[in-house]
Amino acid sequence: MAVDNVSFTVKEGEVFGFLGPNGAGKTTTISMLATLLAPTSGEAHVNGFNIKTQKDNVRKSIGIVFQDPSLDEELTAYENMDFHGRLYRIPKDTRIKKIEELLKLVELDERKNDLVKKFSGGMRRRLEIARGLMHEPKALFLDEPTLGLDPQTRNHIWEYIQRLSTEKNVTIILTTHYMEEADRLCDRVAIIDKGKIIVLDTPKNLKDGIGGDLITVETPDAESLCSHIQEFSWFKSSKQHDGYITVNVTDAERHIAEIASLSCQNNIEIKSINVHKPTLEDVFLHFTGKTIREDEASSLEHMRMVQRARRRR
Amino acid sequence: MGVIYTIWLRNVKRYLRSKSRIIGSLGMPLFFLLILGFGLNSVVSIPGMEHDYIKFIIPGVVAMSVLFTSVFSGIQIIWDKQFGFLKETLVAPVPRVEIMLGQTLGGATTAVIQGLIILVLSLFLSGNPSDMVGFLIAVLFMALIGLSFTALGIAFASQMEDMHGFQLVMNFVIFPVFGLSGAVFPISTLPPFLRYLTYLDPLTYGVEGIRAGLLGTSQINPFTSLIVLVGFATFMIFLGGYLFKRMKV
Numbered sequence: 257m258a259v260d261n262v263s264f265t266v267k268e269g270e271v272f273g274f275l276g277p278n279g280a281g282k283t284t285t286i287s288m289l290a291t292l293l294a295p296t297s298g299e300a301h302v303n304g305f306n307i308k309t310q311k312d313n314v315r316k317s318i319g320i321v322f323q324d325p326s327l328d329e330e331l332t333a334y335e336n337m338d339f340h341g342r343l344y345r346i347p348k349d350t351r352i353k354k355i356e357e358l359l360k361l362v363e364l365d366e367r368k369n370d371l372v373k374k375f376s377g378g379m380r381r382r383l384e385i386a387r388g389l390m391h392e393p394k395a396l397f398l399d400e401p402t403l404g405l406d407p408q409t410r411n412h413i414w415e416y417i418q419r420l421s422t423e424k425n426v427t428i429i430l431t432t433h434y435m436e437e438a439d440r441l442c443d444r445v446a447i448i449d450k451g452k453i454i455v456l457d458t459p460k461n462l463k464d465g466i467g468g469d470l471i472t473v474e475t476p477d478a479e480s481l482c483s484h485i486q487e488f489s490w491f492k493s494s495k496q497h498d499g500y501i502t503v504n505v506t507d508a509e510r511h512i513a514e515i516a517s518l519s520c521q522n523n524i525e526i527k528s529i530n531v532h533k534p535t536l537e538d539v540f541l542h543f544t545g546k547t548i549r550e551d552e553a554s555s556l557e558h559m560r561m562v563q564r565a566r567r568r569r
Numbered sequence: 570m571g572v573i574y575t576i577w578l579r580n581v582k583r584y585l586r587s588k589s590r591i592i593g594s595l596g597m598p599l600f601f602l603l604i605l606g607f608g609l610n611s612v613v614s615i616p617g618m619e620h621d622y623i624k625f626i627i628p629g630v631v632a633m634s635v636l637f638t639s640v641f642s643g644i645q646i647i648w649d650k651q652f653g654f655l656k657e658t659l660v661a662p663v664p665r666v667e668i669m670l671g672q673t674l675g676g677a678t679t680a681v682i683q684g685l686i687i688l689v690l691s692l693f694l695s696g697n698p699s700d701m702v703g704f705l706i707a708v709l710f711m712a713l714i715g716l717s718f719t720a721l722g723i724a725f726a727s728q729m730e731d732m733h734g735f736q737l738v739m740n741f742v743i744f745p746v747f748g749l750s751g752a753v754f755p756i757s758t759l760p761p762f763l764r765y766l767t768y769l770d771p772l773t774y775g776v777e778g779i780r781a782g783l784l785g786t787s788q789i790n791p792f793t794s795l796i797v798l799v800g801f802a803t804f805m806i807f808l809g810g811y812l813f814k815r816m817k818v
Contacts, residue, residue: 290660292818315662326653330583342575343661387657 273442281451282431319388329373344391358386378409398430469508576671628779629752635684642676643722676719706782720809727816
């Protein structure tokens with residue numbers, strides 16, 4: 257089962273994010289909300305419409321940018337937009353106006369008559385976002401909007417998404433496995449793993465929930481170092497993962513030295529040590545006992561990459 | 570109507586833009602026309618028919634061209650599936666049947682254009698253009714073949730995951746359909762068991778219909794051909810529509 261007992265409410269106008277590793281059930285959730293996949297049990301409403309019984313109304317209420325590209329490469333940017341507008345039965349005058357306006361918004365108006373196959377990954381993404389907005393949806397679903405894009409382009413897309421949510425006041429529901437993305441864009445984040453929502457709150461509350469600072473120690477002997485650290489009076493909690501120990505403390509700077517001398521006394525090698533404020537990555541680690549990155553190296557992701565590469569050929 | 574037109578327009582635009590596809594799919598029919606037509610023209614004479622062999626196979630080669638192009642257009646949906654474009658279409662608030670009909674009409678249109686190119690080229694080769702009414706009858710039958718077999722292609726595509734199955738369809742469906750249709754030989758002289766097989770092949774009626782239009786003579790009454798082919802096209806559109814509707818993406 258890909259998704260099990262997921263329950264949440266998204267407020268109008270907010271940016272809501274699903275954060276989780278690949279295969280956590282993010283895309284499945286979105287596919288169900290977009291009526292592409294029928295849920296085996298349970299209820300969901302989008303813009304007040306039931307996703308099982310009022311499919312067409314749901315579809316009219318949403319725009320969606322899929323994880324995998326979904327443009328017609330043999331058509332121009334303008335034609336892709338036009339195709340979409342006609343499918344959603346937007347009258348001609350509005351359609352022409354909308355296409356111009358949205359292509360300008362994503363800065364593709366100069367390239368509107370170029371075939372999409374000549375576009376870069378970032379341009380395609382922008383075009384897809386513009387297309388998803390053509391029929392003025394109440395909610396816009398973005399499934400991994402910056403997957404596979406370089407950092408600069410990613411920043412660019414983030415700016416567009418932020419501008420959309422303030423200028424157009426459209427509700428945005430996005431999935432991502434990038435911490436920074438969820439942190440920067442989302443008003444509220446649902447951390448999802450193995451088909452279940454583990455925790456749901458604003459990024460700030462999630463991070464504050466962990467509290468204080470985090471000291472991450474890289475060591476070959478995590479087990480015994482951990483047992484020693486637990487004896488400190490200031491010890492609150494710690495997590496072990498993959499040769500790392502993450503210790504949750506207040507005033508981390510004061511305790512680094514203690515940890516260092518402790519390991520010295522006990523002949524435990526320390527490869528690196530680092531202090532930071534909690535990030536969403538730490539929140540994920542705190543609740544699931546693993547990092548998102550660890551999950552990512554799984555064979556599933558590898559298979560997907562291969563498949564995608566094959567498709568592009 | 571708007572949706573059907575939209576999908577149709579996309580198909581025709583894509584077709585007109587892919588010059589290599591247009592030229593590429595002219596190859597096989599022209600090859601048949603030249604090799605078989607000129608190669609066998611002097612040694613084959615059709616009993617009960619005053620026309621040359623090359624004139625006899627022109628309708629068959631035109632039908633072949635329409636057949637191949639239309640099946641291919643239908644099966645192209647798999648590409649849309651793989652490239653994700655189909656999702657974009659299916660998530661729109663429109664009935665799937667309209668999408669399927671647009672696809673079928675688009676495929677049939679491109680197939681008829683392709684058939685017309687062959688027809689015009691072959692008329693150059695054999696001279697003697699036919700009269701206008703006959704020409705229109707031929708186009709009508711070409712359109713029916715196009716509709717039937719684009720729908721057939723869509724039916725297959727909705728059951729297939731990727732293009733791997735395409736070869737299977739080509740070898741076990743399309744070539745037998747073409748081979749048994751009497752496109753390159755007269756069916757009346759076949760041994761009985763084979764003749765019954767050709768009567769089961771819907772393309773036979775298409776070839777005979779085009780032949781009736783272009784040559785004025787045919788072995789099956791054109792009205793019979795028309796009724797059978799309209800029936801087959803209707804059936805295939807319903808079947809294709811049904812399977813397309815149930816398709817998962």
